[in-house]
Amino acid sequence: MSDEFGGIMSxxxxxxxxxxxxxxxxxxxAFLDKADSFADRFNHPLNExxxxVKGSLIFENGKGWKLHRRMTLRALRNFGMGKRSLENKINEEARCLARSFQDENGRPFNPQPTVQNAVANVICSISFGSRYDYDDPEFRRLLDYIKVFMEQLSGPSLVGAFPRLWFTPLYKSLKNQNDECRTFLRGLVEQHKDSFDTNDIRDIIDVHLQENEEGGAxxxxxxxxxxxxxxxxxxxxTDTTSNTILWGILxxxxxxxxxxxxxxxxxxVIGRERPPTLPDRLHLPYVDATLMEIQRFRPVACFIPPRAASVDTELRGYTITKGTQVWANLYAVLHSPEHWKDPEEFIPERFLSADGKRTETREAFVPFGxxxxxxxxxxxxxxxxxxxxxxxLQRFTFKIPKEDPKPNLAGEHGITLSPGRFRICAVTR
Incomplete structure (x- = not known):
């Protein structure tokens, strides 16, 4: 459609x-030069x-959203985002994931559940100060719900077109899972309230409780x-990062x-004995380029959640009326021949300098919006x-089982783009 109608269409x-x-x-x-006009999030009735949307990091607008985002970003940094303390937690979780792969003894298996477990545990440790065993039944139910939630509540879904179906028997099971998820998270907040100590801030829930205690209404x-x-x-x-890792393996x-x-x-650069560290990334340009190419080739966020025009405004010569939802197709940008040579080919070298000694990020590399x-x-x-x-990759070489069909690299569309179900053999190096 964009080939026929251009880069902006209704x-x-x-x-x-x-x-x-x-x-x-x-x-x-729209999002940089006219940020004030397109900073709001469009709220589909299904969200409500x-x-x-109240209290949401993604869907709320106005002063409440700005406060929440600023507070959460500060909390993420305080709990190690970009720092050595969180690096150690991720490496420990990666070792747990590797042990799980090792237990398969080179046999074919589906990596999705264990990858999702590992990534979720990183978020859990930051958000509510706990990690869970991979076979914990409550944890497993929560992750299963997240997976189904992301698959079934996408824009093209039936309930996306007819939101009131959410209250019908057609979505009763998913609604019950959603209620269970709410109860679980609310219970964690209550537990934190009971054990809250202003001198021992453990996680993001505690950050919110502290802000409530010290700030005004x-x-x-x-x-x-x-x-x-x-x-x-x-x-x-959990969903975006685990799917990116799964795309990488596949x-x-x-x-x-x-x-x-x-x-x-x-x-x-590292060898096979010591764990990687974040500074190693500077000395691993081919690894870094490959990770960027994974995100470009199969971006998990093909479309970022839609914005809304907060006022009547003009964009590229067109009038956009207040309240109109505005979608950005990141997949199109990341696969545009205007920005990428042979965009349908998987070529990590496109992100390397001419001498191959450093990575070079392109303006059109926008997997995060x-x-x-x-x-x-x-x-x-x-x-x-x-x-x-x-x-x-220090420990394993990944292969598709010989008896399995060639995997479909088109992916499955939900709220995110996932690789679908596939099996691998993790062969110890």
């Missing part, structure tokens, strides 16, 4: 007019039905809504020479992707 989504941006220039103009998030932001962190952070099985090159660089609502967990996701993948 489309009809279930009876609602929407503006779709598929051109990098249009996206930058499922979990509400207009400068905090009501206790009854703390769970809502934690849900956003947990759901979005793509390396299809490009064995790239996998071999990555392993050789890891061997040369742009502007004021750029992914709040970008730095955390980059840490996790580097440390998990490097730990795994």
């Amino acid at each position: 489309i009809n989504l279930s009876g609602m007019k929407a503006v779709l941006l598929t051109d990098l220039t249009a996206i930058r103009e 039905y499922v979990n509400g 207009e400068e905090n998030i009501p206790q009854s809504l703390i769970w809502r932001g934690i849900f956003d962190l947990f759901a979005a952070g 793509l390396l099985t299809q490009y064995p020479q790239v996998q071999e090159n990555v392993q050789q660089e890891i061997d040369d 742009a502007g004021r609502r750029i992914c709040i967990g970008e730095q955390l996701a980059r840490m996790e992707l580097f440390l998990f993948m490097t730990n795994l």
